Amino acid sequence: MATGRTHRPATRSRGIPEATVARLPLYLRALTALSERSVPTVSSEELAVAAGVNSAKLRKDFSYLGSYGTRGVGYDVEYLVYQISRELGLTQDWPVVIVGIGNLGAALANYGGFASRGFRVAALIDADPEMAGKPVAGMPVQHTDELERIISDNGVSIGVIATPAGGAQQVCERLVAAGVTSILNFAPTVLTVPDGVDVRKVDLSIELQILAFHEQRKAGEEAAAAEAGTPPPIRSTAASRKGPDGEVPAVMPA
Amino acid sequence: MATGRTHRPATRSRGIPEATVARLPLYLRALTALSERSVPTVSSEELAVAAGVNSAKLRKDFSYLGSYGTRGVGYDVEYLVYQISRELGLTQDWPVVIVGIGNLGAALANYGGFASRGFRVAALIDADPEMAGKPVAGMPVQHTDELERIISDNGVSIGVIATPAGGAQQVCERLVAAGVTSILNFAPTVLTVPDGVDVRKVDLSIELQILAFHEQRKAGEEAAAAEAGTPPPIRSTAASRKGPDGEVPAVMPA
DNA sequence: ATGCCTTTGTGAACGCGTGCACAAAGATTG
């Protein structure tokens, strides 16, 4: 769905793989911790452990940014912090708006991890007139009517959607129309956006469901390993619903 | 076939790619919406659009679960809802505990998406004695001292960590020692866990940093395009200030 | 300066995930 000629030139000026970009914040956090402890240099191995990744991967990641290490020594912590920050665009100020000031929106507004990374909450916006003017995180909530003006006045290009699923798409469209080009979506909905707009999605319930899958798998293997006749080691509250078709084979490969 | 497949005959769960598992909740949500509208069947194409994925990918995903579709017709919505729910383990009750009842923990406690998916918040736990007994989401907060007993009594196998980074590893260890085998971590820290324990991480600030990277890249390309004579497709924000090199701006992560 | 030791940077192989394209399978119609 393309509304404009937002055809981005495939000029991979910086051919940094997406997977690498996703890890840069991880490295940055680990490096910041080292910096606070006044550690001058780190090896790829040490840093990899701190960031929870493979050291070869880390070195390859850094090779995309340029080669900032010294063989036989490692990486200069301060220098690397700066380089990664610059690469991620954190050396500039990013005003963001949060739309939907419910429990989650309020939590996000209070979240300290934003300000320390160059993100500034420019405004809190909610559709409920009752909320208007109410202070959250030391900042008055503003009504949705003000959305366009706020974005324009503050030059906001990043929006956070924390509304219920129902209103997310509409909010999204207004944000985009007002000039926002990056959206962090917490609403459990697929957002449709024009080309040139980035959307990242965080769905708490999805994460839990993935955990449940693995949890079930673990329980199943445990049971299979213990073979039949052994009571389940972990008590499971059986509240199994039944499908409309009645019984279905439990675990049978096709 | 020359090389025999090493496909495990025991459980097909093992054969389901991780990427597919991560999409199952997405399909489930779309299917649930269809179910509520009493739509009897859906084609892979329709469902793919609703879930925001490619239809071929969706069909391949479903092929890992078994072939539940009917050629020429599509998929039975109700049946598929049940099959996916069962595969994800959502047909059973999953008691979870939330540790760290700050803004985020409270938001999670109030989050409606849990209960509707078979997750039940068994307890809210916080280290602050001041919090003990205080009701959050209609449920009294309990002190960390009770952690082991709560987990044992309720048969909790999934824990959610929403504490500050400093206390996360310790909480994690206590959870694991008490029997938790799946952890959803919101603390900005790498958790070290023994084999057999799954950890999924959600870091709000990381998501924003990734967005900032792309935003910066867009701004850079926009500038390049404008220089080439092409008008910028989307209004450029007044706040976007490019800092290629030179002095280090004051916005450095602390 | 020379040789040894450490650690980086990267070529190459491998595995996973994705998407295309099409044959097979079932529904539907005459």
Place this chain on the structure above:
DNA sequence: CAATCTTTGTGCACGCGTTCACAAAGGCAT
């Protein structure tokens, strides 16, 4: 029953990301 139409299920090729393994590069001691 046969022809036609729709949609699934999947073989295959391709590209991305990961990991291994090692040569190159720098530091350091003698």
